[in-house]
Amino acid sequence: MRVIVVGAGEVGSNIAAGLDEDHHVVVIDRDSERVEEVTYSHDVLAIRGDGTAIETLREADVADADLVIASTDVDETNIVVCGAAKAVGDPFTIARVRQTNLLRTWEESMGAFGVDFMVCTDLQTAETIVRIAGLPGAHDVETFAGGLVRMAEFEIGPESPIAGETVSAADRFESLTFVALLREDEVVVPRGETVIRTGDAAVVIGSGESVRSFASALTPAPTLEDAREVVIVGGTEIGYQTARLFEAEGVESRLIERDPGRARELAERLPDTLVLESDATDIDFLVREHVDESDIVVAALESDERNLLVSLLAKRIGVERTIGVVESAAYVDLFETVGIDVGVNPRLVTSEEITRFTREQRTENVAMLESDRAEVLEIEIDADSVLFERSIQSAMADLPDGVVVGAISRAGELITPRGETVVEGGDHVVLFVETAVLNAVAGAL
Incomplete structure (x- = not known):
């Protein structure tokens, strides 16, 4: 497939990295330094130019393109890119936007602006925050098989009850499968005798109930269903969307916004959220408003540094868990080390969603872990699958190392896979696959 990516920033570069092995990728950007960087870091053709210009798109052979992805930091530019691509070719177009109102307009008008698929960064980020908030200690959460199966990633700390245990000893949760341990730069496919180490990230797949039980055993903090209160700091669009989604989940929340006009607007738009007008970096205010009694603080200000400060202050007064928006991907690991329990990078969330969409043509659903x-x-x-009417143990002999069957959904019923489990036609199988063997596996499945 020929793919044109317009915009070589963090989002565009991540998308190119996710697609360059399987497809012919062309990247367009106005910045010569970005063009040079992406040329050396990825197996792509990079062109310096204006992606909204017909001449530049023709230079990239847009007439023969199957897919055009507009991923610059300017919403209007991305929409124009898609419209221009449609004017000279017939590619499938994807636009990244931040403004939720543009997404709503596109949804109401069935493909307005020449855009076939639109991803809203702020809404995707808010949805990610709410998913992570639903499981204490989780760094990544996705659902499969119509919500029947859940995948989650948990960091194993020194106080974790399973640190130092073998996988076989830790596997005491019904309907749960340990599919991987992410250990520094290594992906470990666990066996029964594999020892879980402090610092590992454990990836598990199972029923929602079993994953919640596992999360509660690792981190004795309340789940979202049990949370007394969530505090959101910052009335940005991400903050607003997060509060709106919490309202939909029936979770009591408070939102703190220092700008009087914005606070008034949000109070009108969020009937079930208490909006407070104040500066959340004022520790006296936090203490006075009993923020320490909340279960989760979400820092959604426009500054990474202020989000870190709010998280540190929340921890200092006794808040159990903090989730912070981190606009710079380079800061995520650092911030999670010094003060934020989970850092959510909007650009990474967006690039993963776009890459996921491009890969769903061959799968029912896809989730990417640890930057792919x-x-x-x-x-x-x-009938064409290597798993068809075979036991898992038998089928695994024909697949490379790095593949684990995590769950099976059959006629709406969850089946926890074991070696002797026979896979039937029509089953929905959820698998963990190392990226290094993905191409080898794709044809067999």
Whole structure:
């Protein structure tokens, strides 16, 4: 497939990295330094130019392109890119936007602006925050098989009850499968005798109930269903969307916004959220408003540094868990080390969603882990699959190392896979696959 990516920033570069192995990728950007950087870092053709210009798109052979992805930091530019691409070719177009109102307009008008698929960064980020907030200690959460199966990633700290245990000893949760341990730069496919180490990230797949039980055993903090209160700091669009989604979940929340006009606007738009007008970096205010009694603080200000400060202050007064928006991907690991329990990078969330969409043509659902070191795939089994009417143990002999069957959904029922489990046609199988063997696996599944 020929793919044109317009915009070589963090989002565009991540998308190019996710697609360059399987497709012919062309990247367009106005910045010569970005063009040079992406040329040396990825197996792509990079062109310096204006992606809204017909001449530049023709230079990239847009007439023969199957897919055009507009991923600059300017919403209007991305929409114009898609319209221009449609004017000289017939590619499938994807636009990244931040403004939720543009997404709503596009949804209401069935493909307005020449855009076939639109991803809203702020809404995707808010949805990610709410998913992570639902499981204490989780760094990544996705659902499969219509919500029947859940995948989650948990960091194993020194106080974790399973640190130092073998996988077989830790596997005491019904309907749960340990599919991987992410250990520094290594992906470990666990066996029964594999020892879980402090610092590992454990990836598990199972029923929602079993994953919640596992999360509660690792981190004795309340789940979202049990949370007394969530505090959101910052009335940005991400903050607003997060509060709106919490309202939809029936979770009591407070939102702190220092700008009087914005606070008034949000109070009108969020009937079930208490909006407070104040500066959340004032520790006296936090103490006076009993923020320490909340279960989760979400820092959604426009500054990474202020989000870190709010998280540190929240921890200092006794808040159990903090989730912070981190606009710079380079800061995520640092901020999670010094003060934020989970850092959510909007650009990474967006690039993963776009890359996921491009890969769903061959799968039912896809989730990417640790900047695409591995993927969790949902596949519907047919007669062409190596798994068809075979036991898992038998089928695994024909697949490379780095593949684990995490769950099976059959006629709406969850089946926890074991070696002797026979996969049937029509089953939805959720698998963990290391990215290094993804191409070898794709044809067999």
